[in-house]
Amino acid sequence: MTIEIASSGAGPIVGAGTTGVLRLPRQVLFGRGSLESVPVLVRPHGRRALICTDATMAATPGLAALRAALERAGIEVSLFADGVPEVPLTVVDDSVRHARAARPDVIIGFGGGSSLDLAKVTALLLEHPGPLEGYYGENLVPGPVLPVVAVPTTAGTGSEVTPVAVVSDPQRQFKVGISSPYLVPAYAVVDPDLTHGCPVIVSAHSGADALAHALESLTAGRRRPAWQSTLPVFVGANRLGQTLALEAVGAIGSSLREVVVSPDDRDARTAMAHASLCAAMSFGSAGTHLGHALQYSIGAATHTSHGLGVGLLLPYVLEVCRPACTDELLLVADVLGVAAATDADRRIDAAIDEVASIIDAIGIPGTLREIGVDRADLPAFAAQTSTFGRLVDNAPVVADEALLLRVLEASWEGDRDMLRTVPGPR
Template structure:
């Protein structure tokens, strides 16, 4: 009989849409799926879709299914909190039964918050943080046109608030969409940088959810929205790494490669499934101030930081084992050939292959700004609470210093 482990068997938590559909052509399911939630629909569309055949075909198919659709596409980049009030009013005026969202991560996040405000009212800042949404919101049907954010299956939406230095999140199981339809064909027109930065962010989602500290709560206690790695998210994160590690560089190099788009979209969806319950940690905590200071895309920042975060975390023996296991999936090699150091090198190699900058100095951050970045990151308590080791200011500064100079394992990364 095998020996019993010293640690108790880990519990498992998944929070997912009631329906998730994946594959080329699944957009054809949208009229039927949307109709399940009522006839009146607010269609929240990414502004770049306005006037395109795609949006015209979608609204036409919804109309033929007997749905009464109002389209709203005034979505502002970075989602300033105050801009969502008008959208929520549009949903109320239309007496919407559901919100259908099609676009990138900001559009899907906007739809979640519109669905929240339409039912529960504002101001939005009363919901900042975890588990502050009082009840169900309008059903959201989420259709991503990029492969990366995973917002179509997660319980969080992120906005910028002029009163705060950093982006803020609203996290609640009530924000999980009612349905997700992920059609890889919708990503075929994505620009190279969008493919690269959204895809590498998905890889970070998989890596951080797999290495996140497991939060064990007492029986009957209210669960936090993000519980750390668990028995149900672990295999999903590893599967996401397999798809993304092999195929993200191909999708960036060959944008019309249909199979690569399929694989990357599947990897991004699986990474969203994993982090939607497990959560993310240090890369994201550090990126929020870095993105604010440099004006660079979210995925660029999290991807740039990933090798440096892993390189620091592998100094902890227990975390090093998990990093090595993740690397075995990422490179599709036997566990006996994997190591934490090899995983760090593989992550840096993927960054080079897809065009993620190697250093913070290369994206305009100055050394004098590093202490401020560390201090702001320390305020991201939700993210830091599931870091695999207890984060300190000195540790964060160490990561930032490595990322600023490009030093991995004592050697220059690029």
């Protein structure tokens, strides 16, 4: 098949080595025990904090420790523990109502990506008028939101450092994102000990999400930023994120399988918390692309998790993008420790094979067929996905409906060779 490499609308493609954008919290704290820093971060902002979480996390020793530390520091704590995975709008309404009564100076998100996203949209609606729908899309939040301290308990979404919050709106067929630099939390506190106790399936799927964040941001299209204008939230592959993405890929390569096999392995948990953070610092500015775009349709049709979908699709996405990012994939082969071959093409084969092997080892199926996708639905998925311009246009190759369909067909069959530009045995 023929693959067309994407070019910048604003001129010739510039290398990832020549420009960079990073938007980050004002402090990112990482390490075992870092939970104890939260009162110190909250205190300069005032004396009232609201914790947004869910019922499961509300019952954990981590939350009890957080609450006790805040109260010892003289901070009045209010708890909203009715968070629900995937953040339905009704839960956002409840959280905002609770927050208006509590009048917090700071909102603390404590939990997986769903609790962090709930904290972010609650902070948004305390500062700016609703409905939330008015902010769906990119760069529509008009100004700063209430300070958020984001404390993740899963290693995957990286929401603690990203400019995104994802919610479920019953009026919409797919989940919707609000993307704005103003949604980057003020503080990220990543204490790997909080991920202990995370169910293995959540660890596996959110770990696959982190791997997809690292690899899609690394291989995103390269665009020349229009510096004189408001930049898009996701600017494409860039130099500042590249190092972080590669750091994440290497750490995930050596720790994700271990977390799934031995969930009590402290070193592996710490490595995954670090990797998820690095991957998100990269994707928060570079953005993701085809796997994340295609997952919207697949997830809605099969009711499978975001991490499962982007993980399943990842080897196919890398294969189709490979003509546009050979340098990046050679670096991936290096950090995954599979760069023994002398021939560049074989090294890239080995890198993509290793990604597929990680995904397989953590129990994610290798084909769309296995998760119940009907082959006859693939053209409709390709057509839907081609409308997700923000993600599709961030790919390093021109991803029209025909190309998206080929990726879906290869993913359904489980045959990456269908996507190779140079036919031949591996």
